[in-house]
Amino acid sequence: MRHDTWLDALAGELRRHGVAAETAGNVLAETAAHLWESGDDPLRAFGPPQAYAATVADSVRLEPPPRRAPGGPVRLEVLGITKRYGRRTVLREVNLTVRAGEVAAVVGANGSGKSTFLGICAGLVSPDRGEVRVHGALGYCPQGGGTSDFLVPDEHFLLVGAGRGMSRAGARDSGRAGAAALDWDPRGGTQARHLSGGTRQKLNLVMAGLGDPDVLLLDEPYQGFDQGSYLDFWQQVRRWRDVGKAIVVVTHLLNTRDGVDIVLDLTPRSEVRA
Amino acid sequence: MELERRSQWLRGVLDLCVLGVLAHRESYGYELIQSLHVAGLDGIQGGTLYPVLLRLQRGGQVAAHWREGGSGPARKYYRITPEGAETLRRSAADWEAFAGGVSAILREVAAR
Amino acid sequence: MRKTLVVAEMALREIARRRGVLAILLIFPLAFYLSRRDSHAGQSIRFVCLGIGWAMSTAALFAGSAARAVEPRLRLSGYRSGHLYLGRLAALWTVGLLLSAPYYVLIRIDQEHIRYGAIGLIMLLTVAVAAPFGLALSAALPRELEGMLVLLIVVGLQMMMDPASSASRLLPFWFSREIGTYAVDHTDGGYLTRGVIHAMVCLAALLAVVAVASGYRLRQRSHLRFVARR
Numbered sequence: 001m002r003h004d005t006w007l008d009a010l011a012g013e014l015r016r017h018g019v020a021a022e023t024a025g026n027v028l029a030e031t032a033a034h035l036w037e038s039g040d041d042p043l044r045a046f047g048p049p050q051a052y053a054a055t056v057a058d059s060v061r062l063e064p065p066p067r068r069a070p071g072g073p074v075r076l077e078v079l080g081i082t083k084r085y086g087r088r089t090v091l092r093e094v095n096l097t098v099r100a101g102e103v104a105a106v107v108g109a110n111g112s113g114k115s116t117f118l119g120i121c122a123g124l125v126s127p128d129r130g131e132v133r134v135h136g137a138l139g140y141c142p143q144g145g146g147t148s149d150f151l152v153p154d155e156h157f158l159l160v161g162a163g164r165g166m167s168r169a170g171a172r173d174s175g176r177a178g179a180a181a182l183d184w185d186p187r188g189g190t191q192a193r194h195l196s197g198g199t200r201q202k203l204n205l206v207m208a209g210l211g212d213p214d215v216l217l218l219d220e221p222y223q224g225f226d227q228g229s230y231l232d233f234w235q236q237v238r239r240w241r242d243v244g245k246a247i248v249v250v251t252h253l254l255n256t257r258d259g260v261d262i263v264l265d266l267t268p269r270s271e272v273r274a
Numbered sequence: 275m276e277l278e279r280r281s282q283w284l285r286g287v288l289d290l291c292v293l294g295v296l297a298h299r300e301s302y303g304y305e306l307i308q309s310l311h312v313a314g315l316d317g318i319q320g321g322t323l324y325p326v327l328l329r330l331q332r333g334g335q336v337a338a339h340w341r342e343g344g345s346g347p348a349r350k351y352y353r354i355t356p357e358g359a360e361t362l363r364r365s366a367a368d369w370e371a372f373a374g375g376v377s378a379i380l381r382e383v384a385a386r
Numbered sequence: 387m388r389k390t391l392v393v394a395e396m397a398l399r400e401i402a403r404r405r406g407v408l409a410i411l412l413i414f415p416l417a418f419y420l421s422r423r424d425s426h427a428g429q430s431i432r433f434v435c436l437g438i439g440w441a442m443s444t445a446a447l448f449a450g451s452a453a454r455a456v457e458p459r460l461r462l463s464g465y466r467s468g469h470l471y472l473g474r475l476a477a478l479w480t481v482g483l484l485l486s487a488p489y490y491v492l493i494r495i496d497q498e499h500i501r502y503g504a505i506g507l508i509m510l511l512t513v514a515v516a517a518p519f520g521l522a523l524s525a526a527l528p529r530e531l532e533g534m535l536v537l538l539i540v541v542g543l544q545m546m547m548d549p550a551s552s553a554s555r556l557l558p559f560w561f562s563r564e565i566g567t568y569a570v571d572h573t574d575g576g577y578l579t580r581g582v583i584h585a586m587v588c589l590a591a592l593l594a595v596v597a598v599a600s601g602y603r604l605r606q607r608s609h610l611r612f613v614a615r616r
Contacts, residue, residue, distance in 0.1 A: 026350070059332065060328055122458075124607075126608075138462055146455060146458075163389060211463065
């Protein structure tokens with residue numbers, strides 16, 4: 001593999017793993033100098049860029065991760081949510097409080113009501129009991145759907161942006177910036193129905209974050225993402241968290257490195273095995 | 275030599291060997307690999323060495339600075355810090371004790 | 387106002403890209419017209435107007451159904467249900483008027499001794515009523531297929547039922563026959579008046595259905611409360 005291709009790939013992977021720009025720059029310079037001097041083949045000397053970047057990220061990360069300061073003002077309050085479908089109680093007295101700058105993960109087996117819970121928080125489904133209070137504006141990303149088949153990504157941005165009171169140019173730029181964070185270039189006028197499943201979900205995710213909502217509800221939004229995009233997604237979640245948003249992610253893949261502050265397990269208690 | 279076991283051993287001692295080499299004089303990555311090779315640890319790849327250097331730097335055992343290369347790109351030189359020297363001294367003593375025990379057991383086998 | 391305009395703009399872009407829908411809008415009324423061209427003048431005019439009404443309702447039905455996926459999230463983004471259905475109606479009406487214009491010209495050229503003004507009025511009212519009719523069907527019925535079936539039934543009844551019977555006044559396009567009689571047979575103004583009143587009533591009723599159905603579907607649920615952020 002040619003040096004510069006490998007080095008470019010390494011640069012991208014380091015960014016994905018959240019390595020600080022200056023550190024990444026140093027690593028790249030040192031690696032390039034080594035390759036220049038030794039004449040080694042990068043794949044033989046360092047391995048595939050993805051794996052090496054992961055190793056570097058691990059070596060560079062300070063451990064343990066510093067205990068984050070207690071969160072800011074409360075942004076989402078969920079109190080006593082109960083939901084029944086016929087005789088089946090899907091959610092029973094569920095509570096959740098998420099503050100600004102916190103990430104909550106909602107986990108549970110299939111059918112434990114994760115999507116229903118998020119739908120209730122978003123105001124799309126009515127519970128039988130309980131209440132939800134949102135401090136600020138709300139953004140929601142469903143597991144699928146939520147896009148308009150015959151419109152192109154830019155038009156989606158304009159549509160959501162106008163609702164949030166953004167100018168046309170502002171909405172378009174904001175949408176494109178959000179897409180870039182997920183390694184996607186939305187220009188090119190492809191209608192949503194012609195986008196691949198993973199790309200369509202990226203559009204969904206960008207739309208959810210458009211206009212800077214204070215609370216973000218994300219229902220397993222990474223359907224169809226490749227491994228790199230999955231890392232990008234959690235990077236974006238961390239970025240949102242760092243600017244003070246409250247984020248709730250429904251997921252059944254939870255990695256302890258993802259920096260989640262609260263875990264809400266919706267598995268019915270009777271099914272939890274000791 | 276069995277690769278799997280060798281890489282396990284290496285994982286345990288490479289940082290100490292690097293500190294040992296740097297205790298003599300400061301050095302940079304590629305030069306370190308050559309020094310280790312001369313000392314008897316050959317076949318160390320860049321992908322193995324540089325993360326170790328990063329960890330040592332993060333832990334304060336070594337400090338680094340850049341220096342212009344004469345005919346080529348700039349090089350990142352590492353030198354051992356007082357903390358690193360202390361770690362090296364203690365670990366060297368620990369290693370003597372540890373390796374001594376292992377050698378005693380295995381020497382019998384080699385002799386048979 | 388701006389929100390409604392943005393919705394209308396996007397709805398127009400959507401329709402413009404749906405070649406199938408555009409083909410229906412353009413060709414169906416023509417097919418209807420040509421099928422009765424050789425008989426009494428009133429028949430062909432009656433049929434073309436019915437064709438416009440049916441094509442327009444179909445387009446509105448598809449547009450409304452397609453919008454359902456996005457509307458909840460648009461609601462969360464700051465739109466009210468009024469912005470959404472009014473914007474969509476504005477787009478549909480625009481498209482309807484643009485596509486009716488050639489048919490008006492066709493009738494002007496092809497037919498004689500007709501009150502052309504009244505024909506223009508029929509087309510205007512047909513477009514006006516057809517758009518909310520299609521949207522109302524998409525709002526009330528879960529799938530496009532059921533909406534299409536209802537449309538077929540309505541158009542079929544419209545063609546078969548005797549316009550003099552009082553039951554036929556329940557059909558949304560009854561006014562088209564009534565004003566058509568005024569235009570072709572040069573009858574008294576009563577036909578015109580009755581037709582216009584019927585159209586207005588249908589328009590009001592269908593708009594109400596759309597407003598109520600949209601408002602209900604996108605309602606702010608009582609369990610969720612927004613509090614001003616600190």
